[in-house]
Amino acid sequence: MSFAQQSAHHPSSSAKLPSRTHTCGALHLDQLNQQVRLCGWVAKRRDHGGLIFIDLRDRYGITQVVFEPSCPDFQWAEKLRSEFVIQVTGLVRARPEGMVNPRLSTGTIEVVAQKLNLLSEAQTPPFAIEDETDVAESVRLEYRYLDLRRPYLQRNLVTRHKMLQIVRRHLDENHFIEIETPILYKSTPEGARDFIVPSRLNPGSFYALPQSPQTLKQLLMISGMDRYFQIARCFRDEDLRADRQPEFSQIDIETSFLSEEELFPILESMIQKLWKQILNVDIATPFPRMPYHEAMSRFGSDKPDVRFGLELQDLSDIFAQSGFQVFQNALAKNSRGIAGSVRALVVHPSATSQPSEQFSRKDLDDLTKVAASYGAKGLLWIKVQEGGELQSPAAKFFTDTEKSALKSRLDLKPGSLVLIVADKNKVVFDALGALRLNLGERLGLMPKTDIQNARAQDFAFLWVTRFPLLEFDDKENRYFACHHPFTSPRPEFFDDFIGGKNLDAIEASAYDMVLNGVEVGGGSLRIYRPDVQAAMFKLLGLTEQEAEAKFGFFLQALKYGTPPHGGLAFGVDRLAALLCGVGPIRDVMAFPKTQRGHCVMSSSPSEVDHSQLQELHILTVKSKSS
């Protein structure tokens, strides 16, 4: 008789004992001498010949089961292998003196088996199911259902679940209603590439999967829904990153009649609850607010990590008359009358264990490469020597006045290192902003958070506000909306906006919530006047006909009594990753995709039958490049 034949292959239950009396994380000395029934996976078998230990695992924990020769099923216990699914009936017993395992929550007890019931056999798994696994992610993703048995991923998914429950409860208490919006919707111009879905019933026509429910939630405000939210699945056909997947979730929120000052506290208290209930950390509110321009000039980023200093310094005025060609070029005005700048990061010897002498040629080369990858044509360094002399490849271009201005402005002392980028502002901010983060890591300025023992100071929340409304694109020679085309200018800029004046200086009622250098959410107050919305589309280069074709339904709706409204969307995956203390959002998603957008478990995307394509009126062609 084989093991499988011997076993029932379905759980036993009786009036006396149900299929499962406890989970594998539940038993303590309280249940001493009780008869219990556990179900789970064999995590480990330790066969001592006359005594067999089984670590039985479920998502609640691990319990040690002991098979002694007196157990009638002892011979079958010898046949157990990793990941077999079993049901064990037995007695809870205190572990002998000195045998307690402090690393298990159930480490004070063990279950002495009386009966073993095999529910499922298992092939040998391709990798060990344990937290300390060090296996290539592609292997883990191919067997994601096994990877998800690891306590680490199970904890992350539980945290994500808790997070969403707290969010739902909070928004419900604040009179928000959860409304589902369509996944099959209309393709939208601008923004990310759409995933499109062919319509069998409408040959040649396509739905698009929503990049966000933006227009739909605004229409719900026009419908009078007043306060809406949705845990919305969103789709963007762009290249992936550690924090970007082609499909992702947002906590999508929209409200009517509220100002920023009235909206922010609702969102801040939601965050406060999440951090309190999940991490037991008290986050102070209101969050600091920082205008976009301040974030850029101080940190070189619109999502600054303000847990450490190392702020950017503007040296443009010092070098206004510089004889150094690189600086002259950067400070010259372009055809649209906009000048770049000369800015620097300064590392003082006191602030770090690494004074400038310890920045080797290779270190500086590495830093230069970082700057270059953000478009900087070079990175100019200055080292301050023992005697106070400035050592730099460009030192000979500096006048004495410039040198002394530098020293006093930057408070230079022997051992200081200055890193300068001179270019148009976008490049200067991007390059120095990235260098600041790189140096912050390199010099150990960036705090490491132990998420199990997190403290309030580990989390630097802030609102970045007053984003520019428009951005001019040199290549296409037109303006683009910085946020999206439904974002309202701040009221004080209405006249300029309608009149088409000083467009570069117009600020938007847009805001991002930032935590430790991560944009966790973003939103805006929306345009609610049809004439302003039409003006926006026109400014963005849409003809009236194009605007009508793409957004006619929306412009029409705006004319039927639109309340002032605005909202925001949080990135569920990013928030969950921060609450779990992990980097890649793949680790807080059940079935993520690889960087090529593949699901290696199911091998999707994949080719489909010709007949399927035919029904959809689709013909595929091989492109020359492939």
Next chain:
RNA sequence: GGGGGAGUAGUUGAGUUGGUUACAACGUCGCCCUGUCACGGCGAAGGUCGCGGGUUCGAGUCCCGUCUCUCCCGCCA
């Protein structure tokens, strides 16, 4: 589209100047073992060195191409 890193037993890695039968650990399989929890002891099996081509008497190693994974830039209203 561009740049960096990686691909060798099931897994994680080593592999010298191009040279005998490609190595180790863990895992797996068999036998033994009554207090383990990284159990232990003895033994065994396990490989198209990502794929394709080239150079060479000979390629895991050198060259060319290609695929995949990963990090980043562009992109992500």
